[in-house]
Amino acid sequence: MGHFLLVDSQKLDGFEGLHRAVHGSHVDVMQLGRGRLRGSLSHIGIGDFSLSIGSFSVGMRTQRVSSDDKLIVGMLLAAEQRVTHWSFDMQLNDVLVIPPLLEHDGVFHGASAYAAMRFDLDEVASLFGGEARLSDPDTWRSRGHFQADGATGAAASRRLVRIMSHLRPHRQGLTPSTADFWRRSIVECMAANVMSSLPPDDTGWLPSARRLIHRVEDFLDEAGTRPVHVSEICAGLGVSRRTLHRAFQEVFGLGPVTFLRHKRLCTIHSILRDSMPGSTTVASVAMQQGFYEPGRFSQYYFAMFGEHPSRTLGGPPSRDPEGGAATA
Known part of the structure; x- marks a missing residue:
């Protein structure tokens, strides 16, 4: 490769x-x-x-x-x-x-x-x-x-x-x-x-949803912080996309593509939070994690974390002694 x-x-x-x-x-x-x-x-x-x-x-x-x-x-x-x-x-x-x-x-x-x-x-x-x-x-x-x-x-x-x-x-x-x-x-x-265009293939054995999810999470842990595509998981675990989708829907109520996107967003959040302003850019981190449309990525990020990625990179707001966000 x-x-x-x-x-x-x-x-x-x-x-x-x-x-x-x-x-x-x-x-x-x-x-x-x-x-x-x-x-x-x-x-x-x-x-x-x-x-x-x-x-x-x-x-x-x-x-x-x-x-x-x-x-x-x-x-x-x-x-x-x-x-x-x-x-x-x-x-x-x-x-x-x-x-x-x-x-x-x-x-x-x-x-x-x-x-x-x-x-x-x-x-x-x-x-x-x-x-x-x-x-x-x-x-x-x-x-x-x-x-x-x-x-x-x-x-x-x-x-x-x-x-x-x-x-x-x-x-x-x-x-x-x-x-x-x-x-x-x-x-x-x-x-x-x-x-x-192919007919459904429902002849395969559907393993326990939670057992399959654990295998997926072990696979993701071994991959570290790099982005993982759903086809890589299917190839690595020998399961079809339909089987994977059913398992994720049963356990999380969402599909594997959405789950992986949320995981990549969490990775980006951690990278930005731990980076010094000026040492990297939001766009470069997003691209390395598989996001190529800045506008859509920003929408995903804000919906997930309630703040824009540039705010995360700039550092968290100060906190008052009671644990709430300080006001200006």
Whole structure:
């Protein structure tokens, strides 16, 4: 697992720029629509894992050669006209699976935008751990098309774009463990759409909720203060997201994602409280703990602790002898 790295971000002024539509993979492209192509292309790399997001203003034909040994999982973010991949008609937020060493043929009949992850097939066991079907490499060895749920798909698409946008300025500012958290967050956006198209899997054994929660808390204790993604817990403990969600709802009355967010907020509170003003910033601590939207983070923080994070970093208010807050 390498350090976080922003590979590239550029404006496009011709179809030739789309030869690198997916970082690390060569794509043969041909312009179909009339007019001068305009667009953008951004890549983020985390070790051998990459996320590419691109947009273009005219119709395109794309073909990936069969020599690429990586798995590509893509999502259609926007489309003015019909989009087809192989024989699949793609709708907004649908997910496409391009297995390793398989040629790919896509046709965009008009202006479109896409996101694509590229990584080793061996990584799916970790990235999708706990989901029996998704963590099995055989699931990804055949080309596939997963239709997105309307609400889930739209939310995942927006989050994916926001993650790309907010990570750009932090290419040198993330530790390897935090970079891994963001890699899992990116994968989760795609996985949410895939899982919403699969039938429920209720055949597994549901362990005692409290026993499972204790195992999760032991896992979190071993991780220390670094952010932990829910997919990492599922992989480490060998449980599905559905099983984990049911256990957290039974014990805490909230889901594991909310629980983990509260835990990360508590970690940030402790770091800020113990830091001297000027020695760090709220934004850097928040980013290291997996928060990338300052406004939303501030809302979460205030709702949790009743004060803004800048106040915590500046130090607690003075107290009167009776234990109450001193007044000005």
